Amino acid sequence: xxxxxxxxxxxxxxxxxxxxxxxxxxxxxxxxxxxxxxxxxxxxxxxxxxxxxxxxxxxxxxxxxxxxxxxxxxxxxxxxxxxxxxxxxxxxxxxxxxxxxxxxxxxxxxxxxxxxxxxxxxxxxxxxxxxxxxxxxxxxxxxxxxxxxxxxxxxxxxxxxxxxxxxxxxxxxxxxxxxxxxxxxxxxxxxxxxxxxx
Numbered sequence: 001x002x003x004x005x006x007x008x009x010x011x012x013x014x015x016x017x018x019x020x021x022x023x024x025x026x027x028x029x030x031x032x033x034x035x036x037x038x039x040x041x042x043x044x045x046x047x048x049x050x051x052x053x054x055x056x057x058x059x060x061x062x063x064x065x066x067x068x069x070x071x072x073x074x075x076x077x078x079x080x081x082x083x084x085x086x087x088x089x090x091x092x093x094x095x096x097x098x099x100x101x102x103x104x105x106x107x108x109x110x111x112x113x114x115x116x117x118x119x120x121x122x123x124x125x126x127x128x129x130x131x132x133x134x135x136x137x138x139x140x141x142x143x144x145x146x147x148x149x150x151x152x153x154x155x156x157x158x159x160x161x162x163x164x165x166x167x168x169x170x171x172x173x174x175x176x177x178x179x180x181x182x183x184x185x186x187x188x189x190x191x192x193x194x195x196x197x198x
Contacts (some may be wrong), residue, residue, distance in 0.1 A: 101165035
């Protein structure tokens with residue numbers, strides 16, 4: 001007789017397991033079909049256990065958004081911090097934008113819900129302002145552009161990486177090659193604008 005041995009998870013590990021299971025379910029089936037009962041079934045636990053960790057669906061989704069946003073933010077900060085050149089900085093931000101908007105990313109799904117995104121709005125604003133200021137300053141310095149020109153270039157560059165991620169969602173493309181192409185496009189565009197300002 002082969003009995004299944006259940007492993008008792010620590011509260012932190014159980015909470016993470018529930019959040020990771022919820023993430024996979026939402027990416028696969030959509031936010032509208034997600035329920036606490038379906039989460040319990042998929043995670044192999046009882047519904048009351050899910051409610052021990054989260055008071056309701058909205059509380060769970062807010063916790064999931066905080067977890068995913070923090071992971072995304074830390075990864076971006078690490079990549080920008082490791083950058084050795086302006087090209088590396090641009091690659092880090094292009095990759096960050098691309099991954100945020102690519103298929104399978106739960107962040108845009110959760111951020112589309114006003115009652116959920118409120119939990120990170122202050123962080124979004126602060127982080128966005130800091131990233132924009134850094135990119136604008138780096139671009140202006142590297143290409144001898146005015147602040148206004150660098151702001152325009154940064155905005156267009158961000159748009160290019162988001163558009164590429166959306167394109168990747170419609171057509172199967174190689175992630176690395178696509179990021180390389182966006183990087184080449186952005187750097188060529190900045191160089192062309194810098195030449196016109198001389």
